[in-house]
Amino acid sequence: MRVDQLTTPALLVDLDRLDANISTMGAAWPGARLRPHVKAFKSTELARRLAQHGHRGFCCATVREMEGMAAAGLGDDLLLANEVLDTARLGALVEAGARVTVAVDSSPTIDAAAAGGVREVLIDVNVGLPRCGCSPDDAGRLADEARAAGLAVRGVMGYEGHLVGLEDRAAREAGVAEAMALLATAHDAVGGEVVSGGGTGTWDSNRWITELQAGSYLLMDTAYGRLGLPFEPALTLAATVISVNRPGGWGVADVGLKALGMDHGNPSIVDRPRAKVWFCSDEHLTFGLKDAGEVDVGSRIRVQPAHVDPTVAYHERLQVVRGDEVVDTWAVDLRGW
Amino acid sequence: MRVDQLTTPALLVDLDRLDANISTMGAAWPGARLRPHVKAFKSTELARRLAQHGHRGFCCATVREMEGMAAAGLGDDLLLANEVLDTARLGALVEAGARVTVAVDSSPTIDAAAAGGVREVLIDVNVGLPRCGCSPDDAGRLADEARAAGLAVRGVMGYEGHLVGLEDRAAREAGVAEAMALLATAHDAVGGEVVSGGGTGTWDSNRWITELQAGSYLLMDTAYGRLGLPFEPALTLAATVISVNRPGGWGVADVGLKALGMDHGNPSIVDRPRAKVWFCSDEHLTFGLKDAGEVDVGSRIRVQPAHVDPTVAYHERLQVVRGDEVVDTWAVDLRGW
Numbered sequence: 001m002r003v004d005q006l007t008t009p010a011l012l013v014d015l016d017r018l019d020a021n022i023s024t025m026g027a028a029w030p031g032a033r034l035r036p037h038v039k040a041f042k043s044t045e046l047a048r049r050l051a052q053h054g055h056r057g058f059c060c061a062t063v064r065e066m067e068g069m070a071a072a073g074l075g076d077d078l079l080l081a082n083e084v085l086d087t088a089r090l091g092a093l094v095e096a097g098a099r100v101t102v103a104v105d106s107s108p109t110i111d112a113a114a115a116g117g118v119r120e121v122l123i124d125v126n127v128g129l130p131r132c133g134c135s136p137d138d139a140g141r142l143a144d145e146a147r148a149a150g151l152a153v154r155g156v157m158g159y160e161g162h163l164v165g166l167e168d169r170a171a172r173e174a175g176v177a178e179a180m181a182l183l184a185t186a187h188d189a190v191g192g193e194v195v196s197g198g199g200t201g202t203w204d205s206n207r208w209i210t211e212l213q214a215g216s217y218l219l220m221d222t223a224y225g226r227l228g229l230p231f232e233p234a235l236t237l238a239a240t241v242i243s244v245n246r247p248g249g250w251g252v253a254d255v256g257l258k259a260l261g262m263d264h265g266n267p268s269i270v271d272r273p274r275a276k277v278w279f280c281s282d283e284h285l286t287f288g289l290k291d292a293g294e295v296d297v298g299s300r301i302r303v304q305p306a307h308v309d310p311t312v313a314y315h316e317r318l319q320v321v322r323g324d325e326v327v328d329t330w331a332v333d334l335r336g337w
Numbered sequence: 338m339r340v341d342q343l344t345t346p347a348l349l350v351d352l353d354r355l356d357a358n359i360s361t362m363g364a365a366w367p368g369a370r371l372r373p374h375v376k377a378f379k380s381t382e383l384a385r386r387l388a389q390h391g392h393r394g395f396c397c398a399t400v401r402e403m404e405g406m407a408a409a410g411l412g413d414d415l416l417l418a419n420e421v422l423d424t425a426r427l428g429a430l431v432e433a434g435a436r437v438t439v440a441v442d443s444s445p446t447i448d449a450a451a452a453g454g455v456r457e458v459l460i461d462v463n464v465g466l467p468r469c470g471c472s473p474d475d476a477g478r479l480a481d482e483a484r485a486a487g488l489a490v491r492g493v494m495g496y497e498g499h500l501v502g503l504e505d506r507a508a509r510e511a512g513v514a515e516a517m518a519l520l521a522t523a524h525d526a527v528g529g530e531v532v533s534g535g536g537t538g539t540w541d542s543n544r545w546i547t548e549l550q551a552g553s554y555l556l557m558d559t560a561y562g563r564l565g566l567p568f569e570p571a572l573t574l575a576a577t578v579i580s581v582n583r584p585g586g587w588g589v590a591d592v593g594l595k596a597l598g599m600d601h602g603n604p605s606i607v608d609r610p611r612a613k614v615w616f617c618s619d620e621h622l623t624f625g626l627k628d629a630g631e632v633d634v635g636s637r638i639r640v641q642p643a644h645v646d647p648t649v650a651y652h653e654r655l656q657v658v659r660g661d662e663v664v665d666t667w668a669v670d671l672r673g674w
Contacts, residue, residue: 007400007423007674039619061620063344082620083579084591085635086344105580108634130587130615130623132580161618242420243442243469250467254421258650259674263599263617278467280600281498282376282646283398283419286467297445298422309619313595314650316673336653337344337596 001326003319004300008240009255011315012302013219013330015322017234018046021217024230025203026053029212035059035079035196038334040215040309043318044072045330059196059213063089068334070098077101079196081157081213083109083124083132091117101154105134107145114149121151122194125186127158127179136182140189155194158183159213164201167226173205180208201227219308223264235308236270238319239285241299249288251295255303256283261310271302338663340656341637345577346592348652349639350556350667352659354571355383358554361567362540363390366549372396372416372533375671377552377646380655381409382667387555396533396550400426405671407435414438416533418494418550420446420461420469428454438491442471444482451486458488459531462523464495464516473519477526492531495520496550501538504563510542517545538564556645560601572645573607575656576622578636586625588632592640593620598647608639 003012025034031054038047039061047058047069057077060066066078067089075098080090083105094100094117103124104110113121123143126133134142143153160179166172180197187195198206200216201224216224219235239255257280260267266277267285275292277285285303289295305311312318313335320328340349362371368391375384376398384395384406394414397403403415404426412435417427420442431437431454440461441447450458460480463470471479480490497516503509517534524532535543537553538561553561556572576592594617597604603614604622612629614622622640626632642648649655650672657665 009674082591083589083634085577085579106634109579126582126585130582130585131618131621132589133582135582135584240422242422242446245463245467245470245472247472248463248467252420252469254419257598257600257644257647261594261599262647263594281468284468297420297443307594310594310599337346 003238003321003324003326006238006319006326008238009259010238010319011312011317012236012238012321013318014234014236015320015327017232018218021220021231021234022050022053025214025217026055028203030054032057033211035211035213036218037061037213037215038065038069041218042312042332042334043330044068044074044333046218046318047074048072057211059215062337064336065334066090066093066100070096075099079103079122081196085109085112087112087116087118094119103132103157104142104146105132106142110142110146110149110151114151119152120154121146122154122157122196123186123190125156125158125183127160127182128163129159129161131161133158136186139186143190153190153192155192155196156183156187156190157196158186159197159199160202160206161199164199165223172202176202176205180206184208200224200229200231203229216308219312221308222268222304222306233304235305235311237303237305239301239303241295241297241301244289244295244297246289249290250278250286251289251292253285253287253301253303254283255285256280258282259311259314260305261307263310264306267303267305269301270304340575340658340661340663343575343656343663345575346596347575347656348649348654349573349575349658350655351571351573352657352664354569355555358557358568358571359387359390362551362554363392365540367391369394370548372548372550373555374398374550374552375402375406378555379649379669379671380667381405381411381670383555383655384411385409394548396552399674401673402671403427403430403437407433412436416440416459418533422446422449424449424453424455431456440469440494441479441483442469443479447479447483447486447488451488456489457491458483459491459494459533460523460527462493462495462520464497464519464534465500466496466498468498470495473523476523480527490527490529492529492533493520493524493527494533494550495523496534496536497539497543498536501536502560509539513539513542517543521545537561537566537568540566553645556649558645559605559641559643570641572642572648574640574642576638576640578632578634578638581626581632581634583626586627587615587623588626588629590622590624590638590640591620592622593617595619596648596651597642598644600647601643604640604642606638607641
């Protein structure tokens, strides 16, 4: 099937770009050194491709992602890099044979892990981002508490998410060094083999971790484009122009707020880069005809979302494309909670 | 089941508020005078409740919504209030016995309707919003063209979406009068019994239409709150606090970008109205502990999204609640395209 035969809006993954991104990252972080973050793509088919490239340990953000990965036979080493109190579903995965590790950063999350049947944890350490993670000073105490509750403590994790978007490379490097020094302090107190952290934005500046948690590099956000990273945007949407108002100077395509993550702003039209996006409605994108080239009702356009992760979460499937050919369809089967 | 036993994040509909909104609107726009907009809730169960209140004609924004409504036995009079070129699926609904009307605003959309097996159309007229709709002057010509193509023209539609959020009532009324004068001109040229338009924001200022297309009033956006409308917000999310950082002064709940429509900005915490939302990540909401009252790991909070429609589209189900009791669960079964 050709891309222009797809029902629109359709979410497209450029397979050659995806594979190039996998290879580039895999050369620097081979095998188990990389723990790809499933939240960035929510598809067991894409995860399977990573496993075929030697990455068999994965990182998840939700219990549903953990369940789906285990059900797909990708449960060799699943880390829920997030705090959770509702742990019985994780215990069921352990029972069924998956290796499950969960992040903990407090007594209640430790108690929940133990009570739910989870056996392994990482101590989640706050390294500067105002989100989850204990104080570095508190990590040793929590590790003792976890061990006393019968849990194996595999090590620590800490996400320098406040730094991954810093455009100034020197500032980014200095920030990462400082954040990872906090994580190292915590690791000294905690013990274990794992120091997990990082992300796409710090893939080549974080040299302190034993495994990189990166997901965005696969489909790649435009926001990261300013960092000069070697990963290429691989996600677009095919849309159809359904209305053209020549006197008014605008066109309307059938892709809107419910097909696009909007927290980073409007999408762009990649195959008509000089065309201006005016606004999005639920199921519409209104754009200026000026500088858009030839546009008629029925014209296809290619739209790039401003934020990949919440875009993917709106869609049931990824159409895998090479040029204008649809070569495969992958279910986005890890949505929901 | 009680709300605090639900897996979080969970999307909640307050049934009493929903019913109050249905009654208030139904008193002003009874039966077929109201054509509720399915895009605002994407659930056939909620649509069935509207049908039980006498509203058996519905408005949809996508072909998938049309298909799901027909499959649920709610196909008495379905309007796709949107332009579409991929019409074969609509023709299949007609074959299966649904009444299908589609908006057209150009020769290609008329041709597509006829070719796809659609039998009835409305001429979609642009009344000021830079989106779909023909020029009012062109409506008569398009109606002739549609009839020549064998289509029954039921009338016109025109959506004054540029006016529905105007806070100044007099300005809103004047704008609606002007927009509807354009629609009336078009209707004179087109003929037919239907003049369809309006929305929640103009429910009591649009006196020119034969049927109101309104959906937001059911679950109600906070943005409309400024208009002083008599509809109450009925949609919230239950979330769990998963991490608390007292020295830093923040808490983290398990509801983020993938559970919230973000194009209108951050959500609010309705049961802790003085607490400040700092930011949302994919699966997290970070908020200030200051003025948040007592917060511990495990505390439940209630979050109100800034925009209802794209929030609902992220979720598989609506939990129907009365106070703290979950009294029903409705599938959000009209997602996708």
